[in-house]
Amino acid sequence: MLRIAVVGTGYVGLTAGACFAHLGHDVTCIDIDADKVRGLSRGLVPIMEEGLDRLVEEGLAAGRLSFTWDLAAGVDGADLAFLCVPTPIDTGGLADLSALRAACADLGGMLDPGVVVVVKSTVPVGTTRNLPEFLGRDDLPVASNPEFLREGTAVEDFLRPDRLVVGADRGEVVDRVVAVYGGLDVPVVRTDPTAAEMVKYASNAYLVTRLSFVNAIAAICEGFSADVDAVVRGMGLDARIGPAYLRPGPGWGGSCFPKDTRALVESARRGGYEFRFLEAAIAVNEEQFDRVVSKASDTVGGNLSGRRVAVWGLTFKAGTDDHRDSPAVAIVERLLAAGAEVVACDPAVAFAGPDLPAGLVVVADPVDACRGAETLVVLTEWSSFGDVDPGVVGDVMAGRIVVDTRGVLDRVAWEAIGLEVRGIGR
Numbered sequence: 001m002l003r004i005a006v007v008g009t010g011y012v013g014l015t016a017g018a019c020f021a022h023l024g025h026d027v028t029c030i031d032i033d034a035d036k037v038r039g040l041s042r043g044l045v046p047i048m049e050e051g052l053d054r055l056v057e058e059g060l061a062a063g064r065l066s067f068t069w070d071l072a073a074g075v076d077g078a079d080l081a082f083l084c085v086p087t088p089i090d091t092g093g094l095a096d097l098s099a100l101r102a103a104c105a106d107l108g109g110m111l112d113p114g115v116v117v118v119v120k121s122t123v124p125v126g127t128t129r130n131l132p133e134f135l136g137r138d139d140l141p142v143a144s145n146p147e148f149l150r151e152g153t154a155v156e157d158f159l160r161p162d163r164l165v166v167g168a169d170r171g172e173v174v175d176r177v178v179a180v181y182g183g184l185d186v187p188v189v190r191t192d193p194t195a196a197e198m199v200k201y202a203s204n205a206y207l208v209t210r211l212s213f214v215n216a217i218a219a220i221c222e223g224f225s226a227d228v229d230a231v232v233r234g235m236g237l238d239a240r241i242g243p244a245y246l247r248p249g250p251g252w253g254g255s256c257f258p259k260d261t262r263a264l265v266e267s268a269r270r271g272g273y274e275f276r277f278l279e280a281a282i283a284v285n286e287e288q289f290d291r292v293v294s295k296a297s298d299t300v301g302g303n304l305s306g307r308r309v310a311v312w313g314l315t316f317k318a319g320t321d322d323h324r325d326s327p328a329v330a331i332v333e334r335l336l337a338a339g340a341e342v343v344a345c346d347p348a349v350a351f352a353g354p355d356l357p358a359g360l361v362v363v364a365d366p367v368d369a370c371r372g373a374e375t376l377v378v379l380t381e382w383s384s385f386g387d388v389d390p391g392v393v394g395d396v397m398a399g400r401i402v403v404d405t406r407g408v409l410d411r412v413a414w415e416a417i418g419l420e421v422r423g424i425g426r
């Protein structure tokens with residue numbers, strides 16, 4: 001059993017902390033958000049993540065998991081400190097390391113010599129090697145251990161990862177980090193900190209490239225009336241290609257892909273390499289948002305001004321309540337900018353808070369969102385949307401055409417009651 005401090009208790013830090021406690025360690029999660037800490041100490045998990053509440057409850061009950069805003073108390077006696085603070089995009093297009101630097105500046109005055117400081121936040125290549133400078137100490141071993149969990153399946157991904165990547169300049173430090181995951185049967189990539197940091201950026205860059213690629217193929221399919229579902233199935237069965245991340249949709253987004261790809265393009269540029277390939281994937285994604293808006297516009301005769309549009313889905317994917325940099329939100333912004341009145345429904349978004357576009361109306365019931373709507377656009381793949389009775393929707397909608405960017409609706413059932421379903425590449 002190790003004593004672990006996790007600094008930053010968001011999607012990554014909370015999942016890591018709860019899972020480390022589940023693996024038998026003694027874990028303290030630290031956060032500057034006192035309300036979050038108070039709630040978590042009572043077992044109230046502030047994010048939607050399958051299985052996380054059970055693990056938090058288990059950790060609290062076993063006395064292996066605790067929460068605090070007091071950094072000094074939280075790291076007292078720790079063997080390792082994992083940094084899971086946010087690294088949003090900064091104004092120059094790189095990752096903003098201010099939270100990481102602030103946490104390190106404080107930790108430098110608190111940690112006992114020999115405590116391993118592990119960077120789990122996604123940080124530009126080279127950052128981990130700069131940690132001794134941020135910490136103001138050279139007696140604290142540092143390591144990079146990038147996180148690959150996906151929101152919506154975070155616990156499952158953390159406890160059954162495809163791989164563990166740990167980078168440090170001394171093999172003995174890598175071993176100390178790998179030991180934390182001792183209970184997991186997983187391939188381990190032991191490397192130096194810069195390669196570990198690059199694995200994270202390169203993986204995300206590759207995944208978005210596949211997504212933009214398949215959206216481009218879908219656009220070409222539309223021109224030839226070819227069924228993109230058959231095309232991606234035919235491609236995905238090729239063992240060299242595989243089926244993952246080959247599903248056409250409204251474009252990619254979320255809290256990581258956009259910021260990480262932009263940061264990689266920018267840091268490559270500063271390092272003297274123009275990453276045109278990735279820049280193209282980003283540009284294709286922006287075009288994809290516009291393509292969805294055009295599809296919506298086409299359903300109402302080419303002009304969205306003053307037209308009522310129902311939207312199903314605001315989160316960037318199903319299974320999460322996170323709508324940071326969601327493609328759905330990017331598309332809603334464009335619909336509103338084109339003059340549409342947008343009424344949205346999402347099972348994980350209760351109201352139109354300040355972090356959603358001004359003018360957007362959010363309702364709780366998907367059928368209510370469709371009342372009087374001239375078109376419906378499905379933007380997130382919540383399976384509950386597939387359960388809605390198309391007959392009821394058809395009765396309340398003013399228009400007859402639906403744009404299903406995720407392929408969640410049963411096209412035959414919807415078309416049987418006289419609604420036309422248009423998709424992406426379908």
Ligand SMILES: NC(=O)c1ccc[n+]([C@@H]2O[C@H](COP(=O)([O-])OP(=O)(O)OC[C@H]3O[C@@H](n4cnc5c(N)ncnc54)[C@H](O)[C@@H]3O)[C@@H](O)[C@H]2O)c1
Pocket residue numbers: 007008009010011012013030031032033036084085086087099100102103120121122123147148149150151255256
């Ligand atoms: N969310 C994901 O799916 C995911 C996946 C892999 C990697 N990452 C990376 O992990 C990092 C964290 O992402 P996240 O989604 O968990 O962020 P988040 O915004 O959900 O959580 C970050 C938490 O850190 C806290 N915090 C900020 N500054 C702090 C400080 N100085 N001390 C203590 N707590 C502090 C915030 O209050 C917040 O609770 C980012 O670098 C992100 O790119 C995220």
